[in-house]
Amino acid sequence: MRITSQxxxxxxxxxxxxxxxxxxxxxxxxxxxxxxxxxxxxxxNLERLSEAGMIHKLEYGGRQKRFDGDTSPHSHVVCxxxxxxxxxETRDDMEILDIVVDSKGYQILKCGVQFEGICPxxxxxxxxxxx
Amino acid sequence: MRITSQxxxxxxxxxxxxxxxxxxxxxxxxxxxxxxxxxxxxxxNLERLSEAGMIHKLEYGGRQKRFDGDTSPHSHVVCxxxxxxxxxETRDDMEILDIVVDSKGYQILKCGVQFEGICPxxxxxxxxxxx
DNA sequence: ATATCAATTAGTAATAATTATCAAAAAGGA
DNA sequence: TCCTTTTTGATAATTATTACTAATTGATAT
Ligand SMILES: [Mn+2]
Ligand SMILES: [Mn+2]
Ligand SMILES: [Zn+2]
Ligand SMILES: [Zn+2]
Numbered sequence: 001m002r003i004t005s006q007x008x009x010x011x012x013x014x015x016x017x018x019x020x021x022x023x024x025x026x027x028x029x030x031x032x033x034x035x036x037x038x039x040x041x042x043x044x045n046l047e048r049l050s051e052a053g054m055i056h057k058l059e060y061g062g063r064q065k066r067f068d069g070d071t072s073p074h075s076h077v078v079c080x081x082x083x084x085x086x087x088x089e090t091r092d093d094m095e096i097l098d099i100v101v102d103s104k105g106y107q108i109l110k111c112g113v114q115f116e117g118i119c120p121x122x123x124x125x126x127x128x129x130x131x
Numbered sequence: 132m133r134i135t136s137q138x139x140x141x142x143x144x145x146x147x148x149x150x151x152x153x154x155x156x157x158x159x160x161x162x163x164x165x166x167x168x169x170x171x172x173x174x175x176n177l178e179r180l181s182e183a184g185m186i187h188k189l190e191y192g193g194r195q196k197r198f199d200g201d202t203s204p205h206s207h208v209v210c211x212x213x214x215x216x217x218x219x220e221t222r223d224d225m226e227i228l229d230i231v232v233d234s235k236g237y238q239i240l241k242c243g244v245q246f247e248g249i250c251p252x253x254x255x256x257x258x259x260x261x262x
Numbered sequence: 263a264t265a266t267c268a269a270t271t272a273g274t275a276a277t278a279a280t281t282a283t284c285a286a287a288a289a290g291g292a
Numbered sequence: 293t294c295c296t297t298t299t300t301g302a303t304a305a306t307t308a309t310t311a312c313t314a315a316t317t318g319a320t321a322t
Contacts, residue, residue: 002289002298023280038301043280045299061190063279063309077237089233096244102220105251106208113227114245120236133269133318154309169272174309176270194280194308264322271316282305289298 001052009033010045014055015069020076020085022064058085060114077115081122088115132183140164141176145186146200151207151216153195189216191245208246212253219246 001007013029014021021029027042046067050057056068058076062083075088096111118126132138144160145152152160158173177198181188187199189207193214206219227242249257 004288004299006300036301038303040281040302041300047281059192065280077234077239079237080240086235086237088231088235088237090230091232099221099244100219100246101222103208103246103248104217104219105254106210106217106219106246106248107254108208108246108248109211110248111244111246113230113242115231115234115237115239115242117234117237117239117241123236123238135270135317137271167272169274171273171310172271178310196308266321267319269316269318272314274312276311277309278307279309280305280307283303285300285302287298287300290296292293292295 001048006030006034006037006041007045007049010042011049011054011069014046014067017069018087020058020066020068022066024064026067060085061116073112075113075115077117079119079122080116081118081125084119084121086119088113132179137161137165137168137172138176138180141173142180142185142200145177145198148200149218151189151197151199153197155195157198191216192247204243206244206246208248210250210253211247212249212256215250215252217250219244 010026010030013033014026017026017029019025023043023046024039026046027037027039030037030042046055046057049055050067053071056071058066058068060066060076060078061080062078064083066085070087075090076085077088078085090113096113097108100108141157141161144164145157148157148160150156154174154177155170157177158168158170161168161173177186177188180186181198184202187202189197189199191197191207191209192211193209195214197214197216201218206221207216208219209216221244227244228239231239
């Protein structure tokens with residue numbers, strides 16, 4: 001895979017952000033450094049980079065995919081209101097795979113704990129709007 | 132929430148299927164009993180039923196949502212090739228929430244173990260195609 | 263049973279996110 | 293430099309879902 005400036009900057013900015021951005025959020029950030037870049041280039045490279053294992057594609061809830069420049073093993077919590085994703089610090093791996101009794105013929109490749117919750121922004125919004 | 136025949140049959144068929152169907156897969160099944168039903172009615176009711184907690188909406192990977200008529204707590208494995216979802220039998224809950232050290236301000240509502248793997252169908256397909 | 267009124271429906275249009283296409287540009291040798 | 297392959301930007305197409313609307317249905321009160 002060639003290193004183009006587009007590809008390099010997309011990867012750099014994704015690794016810098018800790019927000020697990022969507023493709024269009026990342027596009028807005030990258031555009032500041034490459035004003036002529038196309039949104040299609042962002043989508044294309046996020047796909048290629050995740051195939052290459054250099055980033056992670058997060059396909060939890062919501063309709064938009066999110067991306068993570070941090071490929072070290074860690075868990076996420078997804079806000080059920082707005083779809084925002086944050087890392088969750090967890091204790092060192094109790095062997096979660098050991099809880100499986102029957103995987104119905106599936107060859108299990110990986111497993112992780114997934115949390116759902118309400119993010120600080122949405123908690124604040126609820127408090128003020130009293131809804 | 133009113134019980135219409137459409138709503139009743141959508142729920143019945145979803146509870147009968149153990150396949151975690153997509154909206155259009157369920158539409159095809161329901162159409163055999165209600166040939167004049169609209170796909171929009173299926174989408175609308177799946178949304179309403181899941182708001183009411185009578186079914187579960189599964190938004191793991193893939194672009195299509197899947198639905199589960201079984202609302203008892205259980206884990207799923209998602210096929211990374213085709214998106215198919217199966218139940219995973221697990222040992223009784225070790226308190227997974229206890230592994231959280233820092234949830235970054237999120238109010239955590241629920242957590243579950245999510246597995247990724249390759250389903251029996253895709254394993255067979257790999258074997259014969261040798262790709 | 264009939265009138266009333268809100269909930270729901272079928273059919274279709276609109277939207278949103280992603281993917282596909284393609285000619286032009288850039289990269290990397292020989 | 294010239295040639296070949298990869299990548300890009302621009303835009304069209306696709307896909308899944310949601311929104312809209314007039315007509316129908318169901319529940320309730322009279
Ligand atoms: Mn992360
Ligand atoms: Mn299930
Ligand atoms: Zn939120
Ligand atoms: Zn599969």
